[in-house]
Amino acid sequence: MNDKTAGVTGFGYGDGEQPLFRVEPGQDGKSAMEQASAIMACVKRMTLLAATDGEANLGWGAHLMSDMAKAVMDDVELGRQRGSTE
Template sequence: MSDTTAGVTGFGYGDGDKPLFRVEPGHDSKLAMEQASAMMACAKRMTLLASTDGEADLGWAAHLLCDMVKAVMDDVEIGRGRESR
Protein backbone atom coordinates (compact mmCIF):
# COMPACT_ATOMS: atom_id res chain seq x y z
CA MET A 1 0.00 0.00 0.00
CA SER A 2 1.41 3.35 -1.08
CA ASP A 3 0.67 6.69 0.55
CA THR A 4 1.15 8.62 -2.67
CA THR A 5 -1.00 9.53 -5.65
CA ALA A 6 -1.29 6.81 -8.28
CA GLY A 7 -1.34 9.13 -11.27
CA VAL A 8 -4.11 7.30 -13.11
CA THR A 9 -7.13 9.58 -12.60
CA GLY A 10 -8.02 12.13 -15.24
CA PHE A 11 -10.33 15.13 -15.29
CA GLY A 12 -11.44 17.87 -17.66
CA TYR A 13 -13.22 15.84 -20.32
CA GLY A 14 -14.21 17.37 -23.63
CA ASP A 15 -15.12 15.42 -26.72
CA GLY A 16 -14.81 11.70 -26.20
CA ASP A 17 -13.52 10.00 -23.08
CA LYS A 18 -9.89 11.10 -23.09
CA PRO A 19 -9.08 13.42 -20.16
CA LEU A 20 -7.50 16.79 -20.77
CA PHE A 21 -5.65 16.67 -17.41
CA ARG A 22 -4.35 13.92 -15.12
CA VAL A 23 -3.26 13.73 -11.49
CA GLU A 24 0.51 13.31 -11.35
CA PRO A 25 1.85 10.17 -9.66
CA GLY A 26 4.04 10.09 -6.58
CA HIS A 27 2.70 13.05 -4.59
CA ASP A 28 2.25 12.63 -0.85
CA SER A 29 -1.39 11.65 -0.14
CA LYS A 30 -1.71 13.91 2.89
CA LEU A 31 -0.55 16.94 0.92
CA ALA A 32 -2.82 16.02 -2.00
CA MET A 33 -5.83 15.77 0.32
CA GLU A 34 -4.95 19.12 1.91
CA GLN A 35 -4.88 20.66 -1.55
CA ALA A 36 -8.20 19.01 -2.41
CA SER A 37 -9.72 20.44 0.77
CA ALA A 38 -8.49 23.94 -0.08
CA MET A 39 -9.89 23.66 -3.62
CA MET A 40 -13.23 22.43 -2.26
CA ALA A 41 -13.45 25.45 0.06
CA CYS A 42 -12.91 27.70 -2.97
CA ALA A 43 -15.57 25.84 -4.95
CA LYS A 44 -18.03 26.19 -2.07
CA ARG A 45 -17.48 29.95 -1.94
CA MET A 46 -17.80 30.19 -5.72
CA THR A 47 -21.15 28.39 -5.73
CA LEU A 48 -22.46 30.73 -3.05
CA LEU A 49 -21.42 33.77 -5.08
CA ALA A 50 -22.82 32.25 -8.26
CA SER A 51 -26.21 31.67 -6.68
CA THR A 52 -26.50 34.93 -4.73
CA ASP A 53 -24.89 37.35 -7.16
CA GLY A 54 -26.01 35.73 -10.42
CA GLU A 55 -22.43 35.03 -11.49
CA ALA A 56 -22.97 32.12 -13.89
CA ASP A 57 -19.27 31.97 -14.82
CA LEU A 58 -18.41 31.26 -11.18
CA GLY A 59 -20.84 28.37 -11.20
CA TRP A 60 -19.11 26.78 -14.19
CA ALA A 61 -15.68 27.38 -12.65
CA ALA A 62 -16.84 25.72 -9.42
CA HIS A 63 -18.19 22.77 -11.41
CA LEU A 64 -14.81 22.24 -13.08
CA LEU A 65 -12.95 22.72 -9.81
CA CYS A 66 -15.12 20.05 -8.17
CA ASP A 67 -14.21 17.67 -11.00
CA MET A 68 -10.54 18.33 -10.24
CA VAL A 69 -11.04 17.77 -6.50
CA LYS A 70 -12.81 14.46 -7.11
CA ALA A 71 -9.98 13.30 -9.37
CA VAL A 72 -7.38 14.08 -6.69
CA MET A 73 -9.38 12.32 -3.99
CA ASP A 74 -10.04 9.26 -6.18
CA ASP A 75 -6.39 9.07 -7.18
CA VAL A 76 -5.25 9.18 -3.55
CA GLU A 77 -7.60 6.30 -2.73
CA ILE A 78 -6.30 4.28 -5.69
CA GLY A 79 -2.73 4.98 -4.57
CA ARG A 80 -3.61 3.77 -1.09
CA GLY A 81 -4.98 0.56 -2.56
CA ARG A 82 -8.60 1.29 -1.75
CA GLU A 83 -10.08 2.04 -5.15
CA SER A 84 -13.27 4.12 -4.79
CA ARG A 85 -15.38 4.24 -7.92
Protein backbone atom coordinates in the same frame (compact mmCIF):
# COMPACT_ATOMS: atom_id res chain seq x y z
CA MET B 1 -0.07 8.81 5.92
CA ASN B 2 2.67 7.56 3.57
CA ASP B 3 0.28 7.16 0.66
CA LYS B 4 1.14 8.41 -2.80
CA THR B 5 -1.06 9.34 -5.73
CA ALA B 6 -1.47 6.59 -8.32
CA GLY B 7 -1.39 8.97 -11.27
CA VAL B 8 -4.19 7.30 -13.20
CA THR B 9 -7.19 9.55 -12.55
CA GLY B 10 -8.05 12.10 -15.19
CA PHE B 11 -10.39 15.07 -15.24
CA GLY B 12 -11.55 17.77 -17.60
CA TYR B 13 -13.21 15.57 -20.19
CA GLY B 14 -14.33 17.23 -23.38
CA ASP B 15 -15.84 15.62 -26.45
CA GLY B 16 -13.72 12.48 -26.36
CA GLU B 17 -12.81 9.74 -23.93
CA GLN B 18 -9.39 11.20 -23.15
CA PRO B 19 -9.06 13.53 -20.15
CA LEU B 20 -7.46 16.91 -20.68
CA PHE B 21 -5.69 16.68 -17.29
CA ARG B 22 -4.38 13.88 -15.08
CA VAL B 23 -3.22 13.66 -11.47
CA GLU B 24 0.56 13.23 -11.33
CA PRO B 25 1.82 9.94 -9.87
CA GLY B 26 3.92 9.73 -6.72
CA GLN B 27 2.64 12.86 -4.98
CA ASP B 28 2.33 12.75 -1.20
CA GLY B 29 -1.21 11.67 -0.31
CA LYS B 30 -1.54 13.97 2.70
CA SER B 31 -0.44 17.00 0.71
CA ALA B 32 -2.73 16.04 -2.17
CA MET B 33 -5.71 15.74 0.18
CA GLU B 34 -4.89 19.15 1.68
CA GLN B 35 -4.88 20.63 -1.83
CA ALA B 36 -8.22 18.96 -2.60
CA SER B 37 -9.64 20.44 0.61
CA ALA B 38 -8.41 23.92 -0.34
CA ILE B 39 -9.96 23.56 -3.79
CA MET B 40 -13.29 22.52 -2.25
CA ALA B 41 -13.22 25.57 0.05
CA CYS B 42 -12.93 27.72 -3.08
CA VAL B 43 -15.73 25.76 -4.75
CA LYS B 44 -17.98 26.38 -1.75
CA ARG B 45 -17.38 30.14 -1.93
CA MET B 46 -17.78 30.23 -5.71
CA THR B 47 -21.10 28.38 -5.65
CA LEU B 48 -22.42 30.72 -2.98
CA LEU B 49 -21.48 33.74 -5.08
CA ALA B 50 -22.91 32.12 -8.21
CA ALA B 51 -26.23 31.52 -6.44
CA THR B 52 -26.53 34.85 -4.66
CA ASP B 53 -24.95 37.22 -7.16
CA GLY B 54 -26.11 35.56 -10.37
CA GLU B 55 -22.53 34.95 -11.52
CA ALA B 56 -23.08 31.95 -13.80
CA ASN B 57 -19.43 31.86 -14.85
CA LEU B 58 -18.48 31.19 -11.21
CA GLY B 59 -20.78 28.20 -11.25
CA TRP B 60 -18.95 26.73 -14.24
CA GLY B 61 -15.60 27.43 -12.62
CA ALA B 62 -16.77 25.70 -9.44
CA HIS B 63 -17.97 22.72 -11.47
CA LEU B 64 -14.56 22.29 -13.10
CA MET B 65 -12.70 22.77 -9.81
CA SER B 66 -14.88 20.21 -8.03
CA ASP B 67 -14.06 17.72 -10.81
CA MET B 68 -10.37 18.42 -10.17
CA ALA B 69 -10.69 17.94 -6.40
CA LYS B 70 -12.61 14.68 -6.86
CA ALA B 71 -9.94 13.36 -9.22
CA VAL B 72 -7.24 14.12 -6.65
CA MET B 73 -9.18 12.40 -3.85
CA ASP B 74 -9.99 9.37 -6.03
CA ASP B 75 -6.36 9.08 -7.10
CA VAL B 76 -5.09 9.18 -3.51
CA GLU B 77 -7.53 6.38 -2.66
CA LEU B 78 -6.31 4.32 -5.62
CA GLY B 79 -2.75 4.86 -4.41
CA ARG B 80 -3.76 3.68 -0.93
CA GLN B 81 -5.35 0.55 -2.36
CA ARG B 82 -2.27 -0.22 -4.43
CA GLY B 83 -0.03 0.36 -1.42
CA SER B 84 -2.01 -2.03 0.75
CA THR B 85 -1.59 -4.85 -1.76
CA GLU B 86 2.19 -4.50 -2.11
